[in-house]
Structures are given as structure tokens and as C-alpha cells.
Amino acid sequence: MIIIVTILVAVMLAAAVAAFVFKELLSAVLAACLVSLIASILFLFLQAPDVAMAEASIGAALVTAIFVIAIKRTGKREE
């Protein structure tokens, strides 16, 4: 059990570092979506199903969609 949680936290931190490093903005947004999804799973492990549902539907789906729409209307690369 603790092994699964450790692996999930490691993948979450790696995805956050990837969002820092990537130069393509679409890839950085997808890394942030992965962070939000793994946070939703961790909320379920911490016995909070309401918060897991809210984070999955609002944080992972709608925020990513809004980011992709905004990136489409501005530049796609960081420079």
C-alpha cells in the first residue's frame, strides 16, 4: 500500500518538474493535467471521495480544456 502511494507521489513530482522543463506549452499543460489526476487518486487514498470527484471533474478536465483554448489563441511555444 505504501509502495503504491510512494510510486504515485514520485510520478506526480516528476510530472510537475516536466511542466517546468518543457518548452512546448501544450506538453506542459498535459503534465499539469497528470499532476491533477494523480492528486485526485491521492485524495481517494486519504478517504475524501467528494474532493476526489471535484478535483477530477473541475481540476483535471475543465482547467485543461480552458488552458488548451487559451493556448490556441496565443502562441504555442514558450519563446
Add this chain to the structure above:
Amino acid sequence: MTFLHNYIYYIGALGLVLIGLLIVLAKHNLIKVIIGLSILDTGINLFIIAVGYIREGTAPIFSEPGLEPGRMVDPVPQALVLTSIVIGVAILALALGLAVKLHKEYGHLDLRKIKELRW
């Protein structure tokens, strides 16, 4: 191993807060800064829920008639984080709208060149 048992969620939340803050401070594209803001928000919410956890607890919902109320986790941090997630998405939406308008005005989103946002 017991150190990991006790503190793995705190390490994860603190790591997310640090990386989010690093993105906000070090990057100069406005969309990247807003992505960092979103990661920072997720880290803080994870920290609050991790504080409210009780060992061997269950979710605070009486879905079956036989659950005893002595072993449930704290419901107050969950209510606070529910509010915080919704406010986070409202702030992100408004920030992205302003970023789109800024791009229309200046043609780029480089914070080093936009005069009012330089620090």
C-alpha cells in the same frame, strides 16, 4: 520506512508547492506562470486534506446503517478544500482571459518586455 509511512503525503504536497512557486518565479511566459499557479493550488489542497486524515479512518458518509462515527476522518478540511478548488478554477479562468487580451494588445506574452508586468 516509518518515516515514509508518516510523511509521504507531506513530502508530495510540499514538493508541489515548491515546484509551483519555482515556475511562478523563474519563467517569463505568462501561460507558464499560470500553469505554475495551478500546480501551486493543487499542492496546497493536497496538504490540507493530508492534515485532516486520521489513521485507519473511513470517509465521513453514513452510506450503510452499521458505520460507527468514532472512526471517521475529519469532514471540515474536505469542505474547505471543496470551496478552494472551485475558487481556483474561477481565478484561472479570469487570468487566462486577461492573458488572451494581453496577447491581442502586445503580440507576444513575454513578461520581460511588457512594461507594466516587469518586476
Add this chain to the structure above:
Amino acid sequence: MRTTVSIVLLAVVILGFGLSLLDVPFAERKSQIGDYYIVNGRDQTGATNIVTSVVLDYRGFDTLGEITVLFVAALGLGAVMAAAGGRRERPSTTEPPSLVLRTGTNVLFPLLILFGVYIFVHGHLTPGGGFQGGAIIASAFLLVYLCCRERRINLARKTAADSLGGIVFVGLGLVGLAVGSRYFLSDFLPKGSLDTLFSAGMIPIIYIAIGIKVGAELAGVIDDLLEETE
């Protein structure tokens, strides 16, 4: 100058977190108010989901503040992205969507709306509630935007749904000020029997209002961001 300020700020954050974590041991019982809400929640509010009764009954005023913040943010976004000459048809510059996407959207859109309504109607019995259901309804509208790019949200109906949700919430709170226990947002409707659909007083009514309001607002946010001006 900027790098030194950043390094000092990060060091302060690490130090603050580390020192505060010494006083917060993981997985110990820390507060007493949570125990009070769990033990007395079912009798005083009638809802079996204790998080719902905390969000809407014990701390209902915080939820009113949250709805106000979401409303002002959606309003501000609409004002910032206002088109100068009214709404305009977006020109289709890419290929038309495929048959699979169009047929799938025709099938999935009513199912998604039904699922969202199910989540916020049963908010007092199962995990869920108004905000999660509203986000699912907004995702249904996002699916329609992906499939048929020329369809827009009917602005009059969106404004009507938004305002209706807000008026129901504040109106019920003010009625609670007049009758019953005479404080704002008091629960004056009968509690009913536990674990049925028509229980917990006015909590399901408020969650239905919040679900419709949040769904309309988030769909309006997506519509505002997609709109092209002049």
C-alpha cells in the same frame, strides 16, 4: 536582484513548512469540531453525507461567498472578452468533424446531462453535490463545442439559469431569516426520514440550484474564451 529575492522566498517557504510540520503529526486526531459534526450531523440536518451538511448547513455562509466569487469571475471574464460588434460566426478554417464524433456527441450529450443531474440531486446521500454535477454539465457543453463548431450557447437561457440559481439560494436564506429558527440560511423545511431522496430539509433544493448555476457559469466561461472578436 530578482534571483536573490526568489532564493530567499523559496528558503523562507521551505523553513516555514518544515517548522510547522513538527507540530502537525500525521494521522492523529487533531480537532474536536469535526467530532461534533460527525456525531450530531445526522440528527440536526438529516443528511447522511456529513461533508454536504458541513458545506451547506453548518458553514453555508462560506458557500455563499464561494458562489459570489465564481459569479464575479465569470462576470469579469465576460466583460474582458466583450466583442465590439456583437457575436460573430466563427469561420471554419479546419476540416469538418468526422462522422464518429458527431454521432458520438448525439448519443453522449443527453447521457452526460443526465449523469450531472444525478450527481447533484443525490448530493446529500452519496459523494457528490452541486459543484461536481455542474462541472459535468459544463463538460457536456464542451463536447458539443468540439463536435459542431458553429453552435453557440443561447445567452438568454444561460443568464436565466445562472440568475435563477442565485435567486433560489439567497431567497431561501432570507426566508430562513423570517420563519423557523430566525437566522440566515436556517433549515426550516421538515427533515424527513434518513437516507431517502426527499430528506434533509432544503439541502437538496439548494444543491439543485447550485448545480444549475455552476453548470451555466462554467459553460459560459468556455463560450467566452472561444469567441473571436472583430
